[in-house]
Amino acid sequence: MISIVGATGHTGRALVSLLENRQVPQRLLVRDTAAAGHLLGTHHDLRRIDTADPAGITATLDGSHALFLLMGNSPEQFIWERNIVQAAVRARVPRIVKVSGFSPAPESPGGVDRVHAAVEEYITASGLAYCFLRPSLAMYDIALLHGPGIRRHSVLSTALTGPVAFLDSRDLAAAAATALTQDGHEYTRYRITGPQAFTPAETAALLTTATGRRIIAARCSEEEEQHALQACGLPTFLTDHIQALFREINTGTVGEATSDYEKLTGLTPRTLHSYLAEHHTDFQPTST
Structure with missing residues (x-):
């Protein structure tokens, strides 16, 4: 049990x-x-x-x-x-x-x-x-954290600059x-981790392929990102943590892919490309 x-x-x-x-x-x-x-x-x-x-x-x-x-x-x-x-x-x-x-x-x-x-x-x-x-x-974090800007303005706006091996x-x-x-x-x-790390610009290119719409990455300030995260309903203690994590990723010390998933399971992790193709409707403009 x-x-x-x-x-x-x-x-x-x-x-x-x-x-x-x-x-x-x-x-x-x-x-x-x-x-x-x-x-x-x-x-x-x-x-x-x-x-x-x-x-x-x-x-x-x-x-x-x-x-x-x-x-x-x-x-x-x-x-x-x-x-x-x-x-x-x-x-x-x-x-x-x-x-x-x-x-x-x-x-x-x-x-x-x-x-x-x-x-x-x-x-x-x-x-x-x-x-x-x-x-x-997580791969679903892309829609959770950046979905509104992608859906409304075709922009992945983030203070993140380093690569992330989304899982x-x-x-x-x-x-x-x-x-x-x-x-x-x-x-x-x-x-x-996922099998490959992607920068925001590379993630935007994958989103462009998945949605059929041109998605661009744009860097914003930490204050702007904090406001956007809070607008998504996230509490301050969690938005502060996300900002700290993004700063750490931006240093290049974390965020890269590991082989631990393969070592543990003997399997190959799913790719971000396949995930976005499966969930492309999460990033399409909402009808009014």
Whole structure:
């Protein structure tokens, strides 16, 4: 039995589907069983948890052979994930696979990466066998972060200048499925990326091919990007983290492709070209 925290997001939904197709028993730990059932199907073993109640989570994890942990970023993230880890230790769950930040470190300029570093440290000290997956920016982030400008003005406007090896969330799910169901990945850390890194100008060229419209990349100031991100509904703590991540990518120290996905799964990650071709309608002008 694999217990999954984070089943309703992009990666979680893909993981649930993968495990279901492989007939791997799974238990989905969610905050709202009705909403999760509507999204994923009521045939799943859906269990409501309160992330502020480690004792209740412990009971829910009873009998689990592995735990997948992926939570949305929030100011309470460390407390919530710590509570889940405590529950996993008490329930004697043998292994945990956590989706972390791409470059978590206590001194990271991004607050979210500092939280991930603290959670990784807590898990390491807990005695649980762990696998940390450190993903690059997701391919769906292009539409999330830059979709309005692309749809309205055919412009990918960003303060980002460095290359990014965008990752398909389905590949992150495949990496998690491997680490959850196969031995040999205990006490490991993998940087999971797409197969090739692209600059904003190169990404705009791929968008042009996918949409049939000329898309250009334009550099904006950090203040302009902050405003655009907040207009997308992102909270300040998360926009600050994105800006810090972009600065780090712009130095060239992160963002490049790795071969960790192939090493972990034996598979080749999906390309950005194929993803954009599949999701080109996300970047088309909205009709009024």
